[in-house]
Amino acid sequence: MLIKKRPSWALSHSDVTPESVYLDRRRFMGGMVAAALAGAGVPRLVDAAALPIQGEPLEFTAMPGFSTDEEKTPYDDVTRYNNFYEFGTGKGDPAQYADEMSVDPWSVVVEGECDKPGTYALEDLVRPHDYQERIYRLRCVEAWSMVIPWIGIPLADMLKRFEPNSRAKYVYFETLHDPDQMRAQRSLFSTIDWPYQEGLRMDEAMNELSFMAVGLYGKTLPKQNGAPMRLVVPWKYGFKSIKSIVKIRFQEERPKTTWEMIAPQEYGFYANVNPEVDHPRWSQKRERRLPSGLLSPNWMETRKFNGYGEQVAHLYKGMDLTKYY
Amino acid sequence: MTISMLPFRILVFLLSCVPLALLVLDIATGSLGPDPGQTVTETLGLSALQLLIVTLLMTPLARWTHWAGWIKVRRMVGLFAFFYAMLHLMAFLQFILGWTDLWATFTKRPYIIFGSLAFLLLIPLAATSTKAMMRRLGRRWKPLHRLIYPAVALVWLHFIFQARSDITEMVIYGLVVVCLLAIRGYWFGWHSLVPLSTAKRG
Numbered sequence: 022m023l024i025k026k027r028p029s030w031a032l033s034h035s036d037v038t039p040e041s042v043y044l045d046r047r048r049f050m051g052g053m054v055a056a057a058l059a060g061a062g063v064p065r066l067v068d069a070a071a072l073p074i075q076g077e078p079l080e081f082t083a084m085p086g087f088s089t090d091e092e093k094t095p096y097d098d099v100t101r102y103n104n105f106y107e108f109g110t111g112k113g114d115p116a117q118y119a120d121e122m123s124v125d126p127w128s129v130v131v132e133g134e135c136d137k138p139g140t141y142a143l144e145d146l147v148r149p150h151d152y153q154e155r156i157y158r159l160r161c162v163e164a165w166s167m168v169i170p171w172i173g174i175p176l177a178d179m180l181k182r183f184e185p186n187s188r189a190k191y192v193y194f195e196t197l198h199d200p201d202q203m204r205a206q207r208s209l210f211s212t213i214d215w216p217y218q219e220g221l222r223m224d225e226a227m228n229e230l231s232f233m234a235v236g237l238y239g240k241t242l243p244k245q246n247g248a249p250m251r252l253v254v255p256w257k258y259g260f261k262s263i264k265s266i267v268k269i270r271f272q273e274e275r276p277k278t279t280w281e282m283i284a285p286q287e288y289g290f291y292a293n294v295n296p297e298v299d300h301p302r303w304s305q306k307r308e309r310r311l312p313s314g315l316l317s318p319n320w321m322e323t324r325k326f327n328g329y330g331e332q333v334a335h336l337y338k339g340m341d342l343t344k345y346y
Numbered sequence: 347m348t349i350s351m352l353p354f355r356i357l358v359f360l361l362s363c364v365p366l367a368l369l370v371l372d373i374a375t376g377s378l379g380p381d382p383g384q385t386v387t388e389t390l391g392l393s394a395l396q397l398l399i400v401t402l403l404m405t406p407l408a409r410w411t412h413w414a415g416w417i418k419v420r421r422m423v424g425l426f427a428f429f430y431a432m433l434h435l436m437a438f439l440q441f442i443l444g445w446t447d448l449w450a451t452f453t454k455r456p457y458i459i460f461g462s463l464a465f466l467l468l469i470p471l472a473a474t475s476t477k478a479m480m481r482r483l484g485r486r487w488k489p490l491h492r493l494i495y496p497a498v499a500l501v502w503l504h505f506i507f508q509a510r511s512d513i514t515e516m517v518i519y520g521l522v523v524v525c526l527l528a529i530r531g532y533w534f535g536w537h538s539l540v541p542l543s544t545a546k547r548g
Contacts, residue, residue: 094380095380098379101379101380102380106511106512109512110512112379112381113379165384205512208514210514210517211511211512211513212511212512212513213511213512283511299450302455302456302457302508303451303455304447304450304451307446311381312381313381313382315373315378315382315383315386318383
């Protein structure tokens with residue numbers, strides 16, 4: 022299900038949007054109207070009655086224009102099935118060991134091509150902004166996917182406050198590197214050269230979909246999901262959405278990213294969800310939407326840009342996406 | 347040593363069933379997590395590797411303990427390894443591939459090719475594991491069953507080619523396999539590691 026805020030007449034690149042997405046959109050508009058009638062858009066505290074959701078409750082505004090009405094992946098699965106290799110490569114390792122990480126206090130170093138560099142306390146980074154809730158699809162490069170209600174702020178709003186200058190062509194992000202708190206960083210046979218590093222082109226970072234999340238399911242992020250602050254770039258494979266960020270750097274050259282350094286033939290800088298470009302070790306044509314069952318596997322076709330083509334396809338106009346994967 | 351074989355056989359049989367029993371229990375109680383197909387496939391594959399290693403352990407154990415009982419259960423453990431490998435392959439086809447994309451998967455992906463070759467090597471071993479086949483093959487039986495050495499090496503490649511970052515676990519498995527093969531080379535001569543060859547030692 023594709024969600025957009027612009028009316029369809031404002032689109033200039035409808036040629037790249039598959040017909041099925043248009044058909045889906047009609048179905049979705051009905052859902053949006055229903056959501057508006059239900060009072061979405063009014064600030065409220067989430068009602069956590071039935072769910073054993075951890076964390077501090079957050080005040081936020083639901084953003085139906087940036088959400089999907091697909092069935093959400095249950096909280097338990099979102100928080101117990103994670104890739105956060107700083108805590109181990111098993112899907113359950115982060116939930117088991119992320120408690121060894123301390124996230125309070127937390128500060129982020131901002132540096133590089135901007136007029137407001139410095140070390141910012143987390144509160145100073147997020148406090149000036151109103152939180153939004155966006156329900157995004159998350160497509161892992163491993164061919165599984167989830168639907169997650171994130172709480173956070175548009176990445177562009179945060180980055181603009183640092184006043185990036187004209188040489189800022191890319192923005193680089195870095196995860197905490199502290200082997201005392203992150204046990205897998207102590208592993209002898211890890212091929213990852215810590216810290217974990219990611220990056221976006223400036224226009225990708227400024228895209229309206231790019232999101233800096235501080236919570237999910239209405240409360241602050243569990244540590245295994247990248248507390249206290251993580252990126253969410255829903256049209257790219259999950260590994261681009263870097264967790265527990267401690268550094269943001271604006272730079273002129275394209276940053277090297279962690280997975281690109283480990284296996285450049287498998288993971289590119291762009292890492293846009295693309296069913297037409299297989300991972301060398303598996304097909305990307307389909308995905309298992311979690312939770313999936315043994316007897317009734319929840320297979321679905323993977324969509325280009327994870328179904329967010331209308332918002333982001335223009336960023337890659339003229340680029341050979343089989344080369345810039 | 348006169349340890350009664352039957353209780354020992356039953357014990358080994360039950361122990362070999364444990365990984366499958368745990369998996370069935372997890373399935374029954376729904377505690378496999380949100381991606382059960384992936385978990386089932388991975389668990390079965392790892393059990394197959396572990397049982398292959400246990401199979402390779404039987405000969406050294408028999409020498410160290412001076413007890414032939416280990417050799418008498420070797421076939422059963424080996425057949426269990428094959429059984430788990432078969433379930434693993436079925437799980438992969440059913441839960442991961444959903445019987446789609448077969449050609450590309452089995453021709454283009456190196457780790458799949460390694461795993462498939464390993465499984466192909468194990469088929470004649472399982473098929474010739476009976477007493478009757480041992481008699482029929484005579485002195486050719488042993489060289490044939492040395493195919494377990496390349497098979498376990500291929501299984502290890504199958505795992506290491508899937509590793510994404512941390513290879514600690516597979517480094518440990520690899521060291522164990524190398525030790526188990528090296529000790530055979532040391533005891534029986536390096537030619538004894540060559541499958542299919544019937545050359546006499548010395």
